[in-house]
Structures are given as C-alpha cells and as structure tokens.
Amino acid sequence: MPKVYGLRNCDSCKTAVKALKGAGIDYEFVDFKKMPPDTETTMRWAEGVGAAKLVNRxxxxxxxxxxxxxxxxxxxxxxxxxxxxxxxxxKRPVIEHDDGSVTVGFDGSVKAKLGID
Incomplete structure (x- = not known):
C-alpha cells in the first residue's frame, strides 16, 4: 500500500488522493502537520529522488x-x-511505493507507477 505524505489542504495532495480513491487503490495518508517526518524518512526521500527534486524552491x-x-x-x-x-x-505529495521507491509530485510518470491512467 503506497504511503502518501503531504498536507491535507495542498492541491497536489488532494488531486493524488482523489485519483487513488478513484482507481480503488488503498493508500495511507500522512499529514506533515500532524506527524512530521523523522531524519531517517527524509534521508530515504532525498536519496530516492535527489536533493534537487525533493526540495520545493x-x-x-x-x-x-x-x-x-x-x-x-x-x-x-x-x-x-x-x-x-x-x-x-x-515537493508534494511524497509517495513511498510498495517497491520501496519514492516519488514527489503527481505527474504522468507517478500516475503510471501507481497504475492510474
């Protein structure tokens, strides 16, 4: 089950959650405000997608x-x-996929990885 990290009021996160629900994909949503990520988690993200891609400048x-x-x-x-x-x-949402990979944002490549048209 993918784990989706973001903010409840973030438009990109809302779009991702709506698409996952619409595709019938179970997921876990983790709100940054209620449960901030720890160092191990953010290191996994930075190593997975790269520093330049992780940070929203x-x-x-x-x-x-x-x-x-x-x-x-x-x-x-x-x-x-x-x-x-x-x-x-x-950059949101940060998605940890079942295969252990990490993606940020919600573009066509992320949708394809999740099996969403």
Missing amino acids: GGTTWRKLDEGQQALADATEGAAMLVKDNPSLA
Whole structure:
C-alpha cells in the first residue's frame, strides 16, 4: 500500500488522493502537520529522488530561509535535514511505493507507477 505524505489542504495532495480513491487503490495518508517526518524518512526521500527534486524552491517556506539554509538544499543530507525541520519544503505529495521507491509530485510518470491512467 503506497504511503502518501503531504498536507491535507495542498492541491497536489488532494488531486493524488482523489485519483487513488478513484482507481480503488488503498493508500495511507500522512499529514506533515500532524506527524512530521523523522531524519531517517527524509534521508530515504532525498536519496530516492535527489536533493534537487525533493526540495520545493518555489514556495513561501523556501523564501523564508536565509541563504545559508538554502545552500544546504544542494546536498542530500542538507536537503533531508531541511525537510525534516520544515516538512512543507518537500515537493508534494511524497509517495513511498510498495517497491520501496519514492516519488514527489503527481505527474504522468507517478500516475503510471501507481497504475492510474
């Protein structure tokens, strides 16, 4: 069963959840606000998708970081630490798939991986 991490009010997360429900795919949703990810989890994500892909550099949370903090996002460990401390920095949704792989966002390739047309 895929595990979907995100925020309940995030449009991308809502779209993903709606598509999973519509396809009859069981999933677990983990809300960052209620259950922030730990270091082990964010490291798994950063290693799985890469630091550049994990961190959302276009959002409000990113703009609130100082230059030193933003520079950390270029390395796997730095990106993992930033997302652990600021979960809303992660591109959403973060999906942990049954095969152990991780994806971010909800584009055609993620839908295909989930078996959604």
